[in-house]
Amino acid sequence: MVINSIFVRGRSERLSALFSALPLLLFALLPASLFAAAPLSPMGLGASADGAQLASCEDGISQAKRHEIAKAPARQKSSRAVSPGPAPAGMVWIPAGEFWMGSDEPKFADARPWHRVRLSGYWIDKALVTNAQFARFISATHYVTVAERKPRAEDFPDAPAENLVAGSVVFTPPMHPVPLDNSMQWWSYVKGADWRHPRGPASDIKGLDMHPVVHIAYEDAEAYAKWAGKRLPTEAEFEFAERGGLDRKPYAWGSEFTPGGKYMANTFQGHFPEKNTAADGYVATSPVGSYKPNGYGLYDMSGNVWEWTSDWYRPDYYQILANDGAVAVNPKGPADSYDPSEPGVPKRVHRGGSFLCTDQYCSRYMAGGRGKGEPSTSTNHLGFRLVQDSVLSVASHTVASSK
Numbered sequence: 472m473v474i475n476s477i478f479v480r481g482r483s484e485r486l487s488a489l490f491s492a493l494p495l496l497l498f499a500l501l502p503a504s505l506f507a508a509a510p511l512s513p514m515g516l517g518a519s520a521d522g523a524q525l526a527s528c529e530d531g532i533s534q535a536k537r538h539e540i541a542k543a544p545a546r547q548k549s550s551r552a553v554s555p556g557p558a559p560a561g562m563v564w565i566p567a568g569e570f571w572m573g574s575d576e577p578k579f580a581d582a583r584p585w586h587r588v589r590l591s592g593y594w595i596d597k598a599l600v601t602n603a604q605f606a607r608f609i610s611a612t613h614y615v616t617v618a619e620r621k622p623r624a625e626d627f628p629d630a631p632a633e634n635l636v637a638g639s640v641v642f643t644p645p646m647h648p649v650p651l652d653n654s655m656q657w658w659s660y661v662k663g664a665d666w667r668h669p670r671g672p673a674s675d676i677k678g679l680d681m682h683p684v685v686h687i688a689y690e691d692a693e694a695y696a697k698w699a700g701k702r703l704p705t706e707a708e709f710e711f712a713e714r715g716g717l718d719r720k721p722y723a724w725g726s727e728f729t730p731g732g733k734y735m736a737n738t739f740q741g742h743f744p745e746k747n748t749a750a751d752g753y754v755a756t757s758p759v760g761s762y763k764p765n766g767y768g769l770y771d772m773s774g775n776v777w778e779w780t781s782d783w784y785r786p787d788y789y790q791i792l793a794n795d796g797a798v799a800v801n802p803k804g805p806a807d808s809y810d811p812s813e814p815g816v817p818k819r820v821h822r823g824g825s826f827l828c829t830d831q832y833c834s835r836y837m838a839g840g841r842g843k844g845e846p847s848t849s850t851n852h853l854g855f856r857l858v859q860d861s862v863l864s865v866a867s868h869t870v871a872s873s874k
């Protein structure tokens with residue numbers, strides 16, 4: 472497909488091709504795979520050859536999987552429930568422990584199979600980083616986010632100079648129902664969209680201090696983390712925290728999507744993408760803490776906005792870990808990235824789903840659901856939260872390194 476081929480290498484080449492191909496203001500419509508909202512299919516990864524291969528691998532180990540799960544403990548194991556010291560502001564201690572990571576949701580081929588993971592303890596932000604917090608970072612450092620930077624002419628040799636405009640990707644729903652096989656119908660690259668202008672230059676963040684900051688590229692999140700003395704979570708750290716001590720439940724809060732009829736996360740209701748009824752109270756982002764926290768006291772681990780993790784994305788990573796047979800200890804993701812829907816575009820893992828996730832299309836607000844995104848690409852449903860190692864573990868690491 473011509474448009475999809477535009478996106479096969481990084482943001483620079485994609486933008487370059489788009490500058491040549493589309494009008495100025497709304498010049499890019501990106502495929503769903505960039506935003507971790509792949510259309511539902513029996514494979515969960517579209518009709519790719521790799522998806523088919525994963526499915527047959529999963530079939531081949533199904534007996535072993537059932538055997539392993541049958542003898543697993545009923546709940547996750549935690550070795551130290553007491554934090555190693557006073558909690559940093561706004562953070563929660565996640566005790567060291569073991570858990571089953573993954574999902575048996577048929578839509579999530581890349582989240583299979585279940586595999587055993589052991590993690591050291593860590594602090595994690597109770598909530599997504601907010602606009603107010605990000606504003607303090609900007610005030611202190613004068614950092615300029617990727618979305619605010621004018622694309623460099625040397626990176627886009629084929630683009631007319633007038634097309635080299637800063638911007639980001641914004642959900643722009645059509646006015647009528649559309650087939651769900653082409654996400655370019657609802658994603659647009661908008662000039663002037665950035666964290667201060669989430670829907671474009673005419674919008675602002677007045678009254679949104681407690682909403683999660685959005686239009687954050689991976690290096691923006693890393694810059695904030697360095698300033699804050701924290702780091703992005705690994706994918707395993709995110710999922711362990713997301714599950715809140717529960718064992719292999721479909722949601723961060725348990726087995727039912729709306730227990731007692733109550734919405735537990737900010738997702739999408741209605742008919743995607745053109746009609747958002749906001750039955751959960753919010754059309755777009757919601758203030759952090761608007762929904763009940765999970766078992767670890769963490770807010771928005773599902774829904775609201777997607778969150779960056781530090782792992783590279785590969786759909787076969789879990790299978791590789793499972794094939795190894797041992798418990799994966801503090802896994803940090805594969806050494807490289809591969810997305811069969813966009814070969815050649817390295818991607819980091821996104822987690823948690825967003826206010827645009829619906830069971831009609833993505834469902835990745837479910838625990839274990841994986842997303843992915845090209846690191847320089849930001850959107851209005853993508854933010855982050857951070858983790859921090861304990862002072863004790865950092866000190867022991869430093870001592871060990873100095874020997």
Ligand SMILES: [Ca+2]
Pocket residue numbers: 737738739740749750751752753754755826
């Ligand atoms: Ca909503």
